[in-house]
Amino acid sequence: MSDTRVPLLDLTRMDASERDELRNAFERVLESGRYIGGPEVEALERESADYLEVKHAIGVSSGTDALVAVLMALDLGPGDEVICPTYTFFATAGSVWRTGAKPVFVDIDPVTYNWNEQQALAAVTDKTKAFIPVHLFGQCAEIDRVCALGAEKGIPVIEDAAQAIGTQLRGRSAGSMGTAGCFSFFPSKNLGGLGDGGLVTTNDDEFAHRVQLMRNHGMEPKYYHSMVGGNFRIDALQAALLRVKLRRLEAAHARRRENAKYYGDALRAAGVGADTQAAEDVPMGKVGLPVCVHDSHIYNQYTLRVPGGLRDGLRAYLAENGVGCEVYYPVPLHLQECFKSLGHEPGDFPVAEKAAAETLALPIFPELTETELAHVVERIAAFCNDRA
Numbered sequence: 208m209s210d211t212r213v214p215l216l217d218l219t220r221m222d223a224s225e226r227d228e229l230r231n232a233f234e235r236v237l238e239s240g241r242y243i244g245g246p247e248v249e250a251l252e253r254e255s256a257d258y259l260e261v262k263h264a265i266g267v268s269s270g271t272d273a274l275v276a277v278l279m280a281l282d283l284g285p286g287d288e289v290i291c292p293t294y295t296f297f298a299t300a301g302s303v304w305r306t307g308a309k310p311v312f313v314d315i316d317p318v319t320y321n322w323n324e325q326q327a328l329a330a331v332t333d334k335t336k337a338f339i340p341v342h343l344f345g346q347c348a349e350i351d352r353v354c355a356l357g358a359e360k361g362i363p364v365i366e367d368a369a370q371a372i373g374t375q376l377r378g379r380s381a382g383s384m385g386t387a388g389c390f391s392f393f394p395s396k397n398l399g400g401l402g403d404g405g406l407v408t409t410n411d412d413e414f415a416h417r418v419q420l421m422r423n424h425g426m427e428p429k430y431y432h433s434m435v436g437g438n439f440r441i442d443a444l445q446a447a448l449l450r451v452k453l454r455r456l457e458a459a460h461a462r463r464r465e466n467a468k469y470y471g472d473a474l475r476a477a478g479v480g481a482d483t484q485a486a487e488d489v490p491m492g493k494v495g496l497p498v499c500v501h502d503s504h505i506y507n508q509y510t511l512r513v514p515g516g517l518r519d520g521l522r523a524y525l526a527e528n529g530v531g532c533e534v535y536y537p538v539p540l541h542l543q544e545c546f547k548s549l550g551h552e553p554g555d556f557p558v559a560e561k562a563a564a565e566t567l568a569l570p571i572f573p574e575l576t577e578t579e580l581a582h583v584v585e586r587i588a589a590f591c592n593d594r595a
């Protein structure tokens with residue numbers, strides 16, 4: 208066993224210039240006395256709207272609160288249905304539940320792990336009040352047909368782009384295509400802050416105004432409330448720090464893509480990486496490589512497919528060999544205990560359930576070294592060759 212240890216994520220590997228810029232940003236806010244709202248928040252909103260090619264960007268307290276603020280701005284409540292994938296981070300459906308509306312789950316595509324758009328279209332009823340497609344792992348879900356249907360029937364499309372800042376679908380930025388986009392600045396996201404934060408994007412002036420009101424208790428003017436909102440504000444300090452990170456975001460995406468290319472090339476060369484168009488195609492003793500179907504991917508996660516009941520064995524083996532890895536996500540949302548009253552059973556969404564049993568995410572953060580990447584590949588090859 209070697210001594211090389213490869214963490215799943217190491218946020219402390221910043222270069223000196225980034226550290227200096229973050230410290231300067233902190234000093235600037237400290238001396239300004241403006242800790243809520245103000246010029247840093249406005250600048251982050253302007254700069255991220257430019258980057259994402261949208262008219263409005265509204266800084267909020269987290270990716271979850273971005274979803275909650277948007278759903279509250281849509282006035283969702285009991286009796287309403289919202290269609291979303293079952294294979295995603297909990298917040299996608301948790302935010303729907305918190306408004307009193309019902310999450311209606313659909314299955315996923317076995318290659319991209321993004322929602323099955325056909326099933327989303329088929330799930331529409333006269334109670335459907337929104338779609339929430341999720342651009343999972345850094346690659347866009349197919350949403351053109353739900354956007355078209357949504358425009359025709361007045362059903363908003365809320366893109367959960369928490370893992371997809373700066374990625375594109377046929378030339379359009381994630382979060383710019385639907386009624387609104389929701390982003391997260393959780394530290395593990397590609398644009399991660401030094402704490403929590405989030406963003407709502409929209410091209411609709413009136414909707415932007417409603418989300419701005421929701422962010423601050425539905426208050427306008429001061430102490431007059433036409434709607435019930437919440438405190439969904441982003442800190443000025445967090446905004447200032449995120450502006451530093453935003454300037455480095457494209458370079459960080461590029462490093463993740465290089466790391467992904469390294470893994471793909473090296474795992475293929477070692478004879479264990481399989482390029483697949485379906486889960487069933489991955490031969491025993493090999494790992495399925497992520498498939499980039501839109502030639503735009505920001506690799507928030509680099510997710511392997513490990514068939515034949517070997518996923519948990521590989522995970523444990525990598526952990527023993529100093530390699531951090533993680534399962535996103537072990538339990539699809541339709542089988543979560545808190546959603547038991549929706550009445551789902553194992554087998555309802557077989558593609559997602561299979562993915563939950565077979566996916567494994569490797570370290571992919573920008574600052575990984577070649578030695579570390581090589582170690583990860585070498586250990587995966589050793590595991591696979593023992594079992595081929």
Ligand SMILES: *Cc1c(COP(=O)(O)O)cnc(C)c1O
Nearest residue numbers: 269270271296298369391392393
């Ligand atoms: C991270 C994430 C969220 C929630 O973002 P937070 O900032 O952690 O609240 C929502 N949806 C998806 C798909 C995510 O990955």
